[in-house]
Amino acid sequence: MAYDALLLISFGGPEGPDDVLPFLENVLRGRNVPRERMLEVAEHYYHFGGKSPINDQCRELIEALTEEVSLPVYWGNRNWHPMLSDTVKKMKDDGVTHALALATSAFGSYSGCRQYREDIAASGADFPVEKLPPYWNNSGFIEAMTERVVDALAKLPGAEVVYTAHSIPVSMAATAPYENQLREAAGKVNAALGLGAPNFAYQSRSGPPSQPWLDPDIGDYIRATSAKKLIVVPLGFLSDHMEVMYDLDLEAAEIAKEHGIEFVRAGTAGTHPLFVKGLAALIENVVANGFTSCRADCCQPASRRP
Numbered sequence: 001m002a003y004d005a006l007l008l009i010s011f012g013g014p015e016g017p018d019d020v021l022p023f024l025e026n027v028l029r030g031r032n033v034p035r036e037r038m039l040e041v042a043e044h045y046y047h048f049g050g051k052s053p054i055n056d057q058c059r060e061l062i063e064a065l066t067e068e069v070s071l072p073v074y075w076g077n078r079n080w081h082p083m084l085s086d087t088v089k090k091m092k093d094d095g096v097t098h099a100l101a102l103a104t105s106a107f108g109s110y111s112g113c114r115q116y117r118e119d120i121a122a123s124g125a126d127f128p129v130e131k132l133p134p135y136w137n138n139s140g141f142i143e144a145m146t147e148r149v150v151d152a153l154a155k156l157p158g159a160e161v162v163y164t165a166h167s168i169p170v171s172m173a174a175t176a177p178y179e180n181q182l183r184e185a186a187g188k189v190n191a192a193l194g195l196g197a198p199n200f201a202y203q204s205r206s207g208p209p210s211q212p213w214l215d216p217d218i219g220d221y222i223r224a225t226s227a228k229k230l231i232v233v234p235l236g237f238l239s240d241h242m243e244v245m246y247d248l249d250l251e252a253a254e255i256a257k258e259h260g261i262e263f264v265r266a267g268t269a270g271t272h273p274l275f276v277k278g279l280a281a282l283i284e285n286v287v288a289n290g291f292t293s294c295r296a297d298c299c300q301p302a303s304r305r306p
Contacts, residue, residue: 010104012077013052026079057239068280101131108134109178114299140278152266159229165236167202169302170212176299204243233266
């Protein structure tokens with residue numbers, strides 16, 4: 001059956017101060033997270049007027065993709081409006097019979113891949129919705145990130161380059177290709193620039209101290225480096241999420257300043273023309289030839305301690 005729609009699925013984010021707590025309650029539902037921690041995270045959003053940039057970035061990506069692909073583009077979120085279930089209802093009303101789904105996450109992990117498949121299954125869709133596998137090695141993504149690093153090096157020549165991604169629990173990483181994909185993608189960018197083996201750190205961990213998460217943390221990396229110039233590349237994020245703006249642009253930059261390190265944060269792929277064209281080519285190829293889905297047992301959730 002031919003595809004007749006493209007569905008962009010994303011995390012979602014608040015669009016004003018009144019949205020922040022309900023949004024975070026959606027994100028944390030079913031998790032044993034103290035309310036004090038939720039209120040602490042809420043302050044990150046309030047620092048930026050209570051608005052996450054992610055929804056606007058989805059709108060910009062949809063606008064760019066609409067000009068490049070042959071399918072109508074819909075958009076639904078996991079945690080905030082437009083909610084995925086509402087979007088699926090609209091798609092049905094519009095007569096969609098077979099949709100291709102693209103998540104705003106290029107790498108394979110539970111929250112970045114498998115959970116979106118679970119979201120689709122729980123959305124109430126009574127027509128097939130097939131999610132594309134992670135596209136971390138898409139040539140357009142690699143080329144766009146290469147240009148982002150080039151731009152950053154132009155601002156801070158000779159700087160050490162370190163790549164970052166959202167940390168995840170070690171038990172989750174053990175069932176996913178996340179770490180390998182991140183390092184291979186960083187290696188491809190460095191190879192294009194002649195930079196040698198990539199440096200890598202993680203950021204934005206949110207679990208209890210008793211649960212091991214991927215490290216080193218970017219803050220610890222900055223404190224330990226002997227470099228006097230540092231470029232941080234948020235490779236694991238497609239766009240400037242709150243974790244990029246708060247955890248890197250504010251916290252990491254402040255740590256660098258305290259240690260006398262010049263600091264530049266490289267851009268994300270966003271709507272870079274090379275990235276958009278790479279995604280469009282991927283989508284059109286799938287429309288014409290189909291694709292191989294992820295393994296059924298891939299990217300399991302983190303194991304819970306008793």
